[in-house]
Amino acid sequence: MLASRPDHYKNFTVAGILLMALLGGIGGGVSRDIMVGRVPAALTNSSYIVLCLLAGFIGYHLAYSKGQLFREGLFQFVTSFALPWYATVGAQTGVDVGLPVLGSLALAVVGPTTGRFLIDVSCGAPPKQFVRGEWFVAIATLTGAVWIALDQAGLPRAASAPLAFLVGFTVRLTALYRGWEEPPARPQCRPGHRAGGGAAEPGDVRARRRAFPKPPVVPDDAPAPIDQASLQRHRQAAATEAAALRRARDVKGGREVAVPQRLDQTA
Structure with a gap:
């Protein structure tokens, strides 16, 4: 469904859509396992690949059928559901291999966001991690941090994982519903202004203004220059x-x- 969006669509074939499903489905888990020196579970258990291909086939038919609001709502719900789970698994993996807190938080971000990164790069679109959105990376970090805190507090994983998921899922849905977005990066000067206070324009705009200067402004009640x-x-x-x-x-x-x-x- 993501590959069918106007900012991602590049005349993909059916095979290309299915490959996108593989990138989005197992890209994060494979990257996470490789980072900790493990054989990716998706390569040892073929059910991961089968489920990704099946989900890609279903998403292909949903993306090119009627019901835009239904598709967008389903897409946002599924991504909101998967984001905290993958973040929790990433944090658990980091703790299991003995990584410090920051390393475990890094895996909590890599797991749920790498698949989207690979899809965006393949489509020639800016990765979602780098542009303004509904706290995509921050929610993954928050979920991982909550699970690590609960785990260090001695809570069993059967309880800490659902609690961390509930926190991340709730914050994600709330951000989508209320339109919460990360603040944009602060430029060195305000948009449309130079550091010295003058208006900032791209070089081609300045050259065009010099080549084709604007005629003097004449009030409505004044005669024309001629x-x-x-x-x-x-x-x-x-x-x-x-x-x-x-x-x-x-x-x-x-x-x-x-x-x-x-x-x-x-x-």
Whole structure:
């Protein structure tokens, strides 16, 4: 279903969709097991691959059928359900092999998020871990931290795992329902401004502005630049004519006339 989204779809074949299902289904678990030096369980137990292919086949038919709201709701519910479980298993794996807390938290993040990372990279889309979203990585970290805290407190795993899952699942659904998102990275200066206070523009925009400067802004009630030039010429002609008439009247009346150096200065 993820590969059918407009930002991911790349004219995939049916085989490509099924391979995406494998990447998303076992990519996190395989990466986690390799990091701790284990043979991935997906390679020793063929049921993992069979289930991924079956889920990919079902998702393929759901993604290209009617019911956009149903598909999106189902996708978000399934991912919200899988995220805390994979995070809990990752934290358990880290504790079992003797990793410190930070190493176990890293496995809690790798397990549930690597599959999505592989799909996004294969589709040429920005990985979800690196862009703003509903606390995708943070919820995986929170779930792993809750399980580690409960495990170190002596709670049996039969109780600590469901409790950690419940916390992560609840926070994930709440974030989706309320639209909680991570704050974006703070740029060095505000968007649209330079550090010195001026407007920041890409280089191609600045070059285009220099090559094609904008005409001066004319108020709505003011004449256009061409009309202004024509009006100025008419005013100069009228001023010249008025000065000539005054000189003619002065000459006719016998008065001396001082001829101005520039007739347009008489206006």
